[in-house]
Amino acid sequence: MHLLLSEELLEVKQLARQIAEEKIKPIREELDKKGEFPHEIIKHMAQSDMFRAFIPEEYDGLGLGISAMSIVTEEFSRVCAGVALGYAGSGLGALPIVLMGTEEQKKKFLPSIASGEKLAAFALTEANAGSDASNIQTTAKKDGDHYILNGTKQFITNGEVASTYIVIANADPIKGIRGLTAFIVEKGTEGFSFGKHENKMGIRASITSELVFDNCKVHKDNIILSEGKGFKVAMKTLDFSRVGVGAQALGIAQGAYEAAVEYAREREQFGKKIINFQLIQAMLADMAIKIEAARALTYTGMAYIDGNGNDYARVGAMVKTFCSDVAMEVTTNAVQVLGGYGYMKEYPVEKMMRDAKITQIYEGTNQIQRLVIAKEIIKRGAEITDMY
Numbered sequence: 064m065h066l067l068l069s070e071e072l073l074e075v076k077q078l079a080r081q082i083a084e085e086k087i088k089p090i091r092e093e094l095d096k097k098g099e100f101p102h103e104i105i106k107h108m109a110q111s112d113m114f115r116a117f118i119p120e121e122y123d124g125l126g127l128g129i130s131a132m133s134i135v136t137e138e139f140s141r142v143c144a145g146v147a148l149g150y151a152g153s154g155l156g157a158l159p160i161v162l163m164g165t166e167e168q169k170k171k172f173l174p175s176i177a178s179g180e181k182l183a184a185f186a187l188t189e190a191n192a193g194s195d196a197s198n199i200q201t202t203a204k205k206d207g208d209h210y211i212l213n214g215t216k217q218f219i220t221n222g223e224v225a226s227t228y229i230v231i232a233n234a235d236p237i238k239g240i241r242g243l244t245a246f247i248v249e250k251g252t253e254g255f256s257f258g259k260h261e262n263k264m265g266i267r268a269s270i271t272s273e274l275v276f277d278n279c280k281v282h283k284d285n286i287i288l289s290e291g292k293g294f295k296v297a298m299k300t301l302d303f304s305r306v307g308v309g310a311q312a313l314g315i316a317q318g319a320y321e322a323a324v325e326y327a328r329e330r331e332q333f334g335k336k337i338i339n340f341q342l343i344q345a346m347l348a349d350m351a352i353k354i355e356a357a358r359a360l361t362y363t364g365m366a367y368i369d370g371n372g373n374d375y376a377r378v379g380a381m382v383k384t385f386c387s388d389v390a391m392e393v394t395t396n397a398v399q400v401l402g403g404y405g406y407m408k409e410y411p412v413e414k415m416m417r418d419a420k421i422t423q424i425y426e427g428t429n430q431i432q433r434l435v436i437a438k439e440i441i442k443r444g445a446e447i448t449d450m451y
């Protein structure tokens with residue numbers, strides 16, 4: 064029995080932990096060093112039905128929602144957040160179809176994502192459209208029953224390895240944000256190629272790359288919702304998926320905390336195990352408190368979103384911001400507990416510290432998330448914090 068997880072979710076969590084321990088842990092250091100995508104592990108995740116977890120049952124999934132996507136991401140991230148992102152990035156790419164796709168789009172695209180045969184990706188960001196997503200320059204010019212896409216997307220997770228992409232482009236630049244439109248674009252479509260492959264500080268086992276559209280012809284049936292609704296599609300998708308980033312951060316923090324406790328029990332200085340020093344104890348106790356708080360917030364948030372709670376923007380922003388700040392603090396202090404050894408690549412905590420940083424940046428920086436929360440406070444008053 065788990066206070067916050069159903070039996071089904073608990074089973075999924077246990078299976079994810081087993082995969083993380085048996086398949087990911089032995090090669091995480093090598094993947095990080097080489098910056099290599101874990102194709103074999105992704106295949107294993109697929110065979111274990113991990114990708115089915117967040118896809119609705121009607122489309123060959125298990126129908127366990129954002130909760131399943133989050134706890135699987137948490138467990139993978141406890142061992143390697145880079146590998147976890149290959150999984151979570153596909154969840155992010157599938158979400159717009161799950162939440163807002165037509166019946167035909169769901170039938171056509173979701174089963175192959177559920178089986179893990181195909182990965183998905185979500186492409187909003189551009190060189191001049193990061194936090195200000197309204198400044199998208201990629202265009203989609205109407206041409207009969209098709210749209211012609213031109214432009215470049217930047218920093219796209221699962222860039223080269225995905226098969227199904229959600230691309231936000233502007234079909235009517237004069238209308239600005241009201242021209243933005245969400246398209247499903249398949250790998251292999253003429254005029255769609257890949258640009259720069261990024262070399263990153265952390266989450267190095269995930270692929271981040273540019274998507275280049277050069278007169279890429281996409282049928283109008285691949286529009287999600289309708290022309291001009293792209294900003295809504297993008298924002299709703301991210302509002303739902305941010306709990307997953309929180310879960311990723313939570314997993315990283317958990318992994319670093321475990322490594323710090325294990326090390327503090329073994330390492331001796333001044334004739335004692337360092338866990339006996341109260342300043343070390345204070346760091347470990349603070350880690351434990353903050354991880355428990357982060358987990359309670361994440362699990363409550365994901366249950367709220369799966370339970371059709373309508374305050375999902377505020378909830379997602381809070382989970383992501385809190386957990387990512389916790390992950391950064393916990394991993395930094397885990398390195399501190401390990402002293403000079405923590406700084407070395409022989410121990411996992413320096414990687415976890417590098418991996419943690421991204422969770423404060425992507426899917427909307429923590430500065431932007433704080434603005435989102437503050438906007439809700441200004442609009443609706445202080446009572447927004449007691450809504451569960």
Ligand SMILES: Cc1cc2nc3c(=O)[nH]c(=O)nc-3n(C[C@H](O)[C@H](O)[C@H](O)COP(=O)(O)OP(=O)(O)OC[C@H]3O[C@@H](n4cnc5c(N)ncnc54)[C@H](O)[C@@H]3O)c2cc1C
Binds near residue numbers: 425
């Ligand atoms: C590894 C990685 C993977 C990614 N994956 C994806 C993906 O799959 N799909 C996708 O679409 N995007 C992806 N991104 C993009 C990511 O979401 C953006 O990098 C992020 O939203 C920030 O945008 P930016 O980098 O342009 O920073 P900027 O917007 O230029 O921000 C720079 C700084 O200014 C601050 N700032 C900006 N505006 C304000 C403001 N109004 N008030 C206060 N501070 C402000 C920011 O908080 C930040 O500190 C990824 C990025 C990385 C690094």
